[in-house]
Amino acid sequence: EDQVTQSPEALRLQEGESSSLNCSYTVSGLRGLFWYRQDPGKGPEFLFTLYSAGEEKEKERLKATLTKKESFLHITAPKPEDSATYLCAVQSYMDTGRRALTFGSGTRLQVQP
């Protein structure tokens, strides 16, 4: 069974204070690892897809990296508008039909001015 564990559950940063969010996963053949941002009361917004160990993707102040067991979402010099819950999800090669995602519980990030 695919599993995703995110840590920490919550993170409070000062504006400009860089940090990283962790996503540990267990999957039967990784097809893709996905990062989403979710604002309160809204649907998740797609950020990145990572396919293989060593891959990195960047978008503004966010950079996602992937190893064979975990992924990190690095936030550089965050701003208050980066405050949100960040969700990690995986998809398995064994799941060729439905292509559903297995999600972690998320990290709730708060960036204070």
Added chain:
Amino acid sequence: SQTIHQWPATLVQPVGSPLSLECTVEGTSNPNLYWYRQAAGRGLQLLFYSVGIGQISSEVPQNLSASRPQDRQFILSSKKLLLSDSGFYLCAWSGGGMGSTEAFFGQGTRLTVV
């Protein structure tokens, strides 16, 4: 570009009443469609998925059902709501076949059963 619409945004329903949540996708054809539920502070739980018109698979035995009457329309229903059906419901689509694997979500429906 592709867009996904989900409505209503919020819903308060009495126990025992019926439910119908609708989701439509624009700008793509033959998508995979999904209904997820998100409990407070928890990850998303897959409820139903569909790879084509009339093809519905249920992931979790429950009081809910889903239908796909058209290629880009996905409906979540219940004949009689339970208190435990309260939650945040999300519709999503992804590319079918050999297409892209990431999922794109609607804005969600907050359902409160009273």
